[in-house]
Amino acid sequence: MTLRELDKRIIARLQGDLPLVPEPFAAIAREVGISEEELLTKIRGYLEAGVMRRFSTILRHHRAGYTANAMCCWLVPPERVEEAGRVMATFREASHVYQRPTYPDWPYNLFTMLHGKTKEDLYRAAAEISARTGIGEYRLLFSTEEFKKTSMEYFKQ
Template sequence: MKGYFQKKKMIEEIDKRIIRELQGDIPLEKSPFAVIAGRIGISEEELLKRAKSYLDKGYMRKFGAILLHREAGFKANGMGVWDVPAGDVQRVGEIMASFSEVSHCYERPSFADWPYNLFTMIHSESEDGCHEIAERISRATGIKRYKLLFSTKEFKKTSMEYF
């Protein structure tokens, strides 16, 4: 699936330069966007206008603070994988997505030896906390066949650099 920008050839060089700057970290100063606009060589007004339009059009999912989960006290994350009958995925996915402890919820392909087609990332203060949340999700959806895979080691965690 090609994105909207690419299809319409709407992504201009100036947008790429703005995206490159905004995907990083703002300077913690009173007028951070004036500093960024200066780096790009456009007016602050132009930068704010374009940034807001990316938000309105959904190219930008959010502009905000990204926290380090561990430092913020959310020490455990479990990848819940669920075996959901094909015809029931929409209903179950919507219920799972409504849990505030679930950050990501996607349907993905299953295989003969891997029946799990719904994926949820579950965050809590502890592994026990993740198990409790998974049990609540199981009761709320009626899906009984699932696994919770904990990350025992983090090898890489970066933000994507586009362009």
């Protein structure tokens, strides 16, 4: 899908909040200078093309008490990456599982983001993943300070 200037303006606007008025799409359409019907057609097109994953209501993080998180990095033999990655993905404590490149001073190739109520939960989850996969070499990297956490703003003028 080729994104023209108009699309970029629409997408930039749709990353913001829908105005809380009876006809919110008409309001956004006016802002970007098209008709409501054109805007709704555009939105359906973005959804069909997969450019937009969904148009929805985004809630705040509300899983009360689940405040501990860590990046857990695993040293997995290349021939076992596929299988180990699949097993790691089944753990509900792991929100993201990725394979990433290695370096002489960074040998860990699989990454899992772990979430729990306490640090102990994370140690336990990592130990369980280790037991299930047979991967014994791993590091839990806790974040000790947050400098930035935001959503990407695409095509922001």
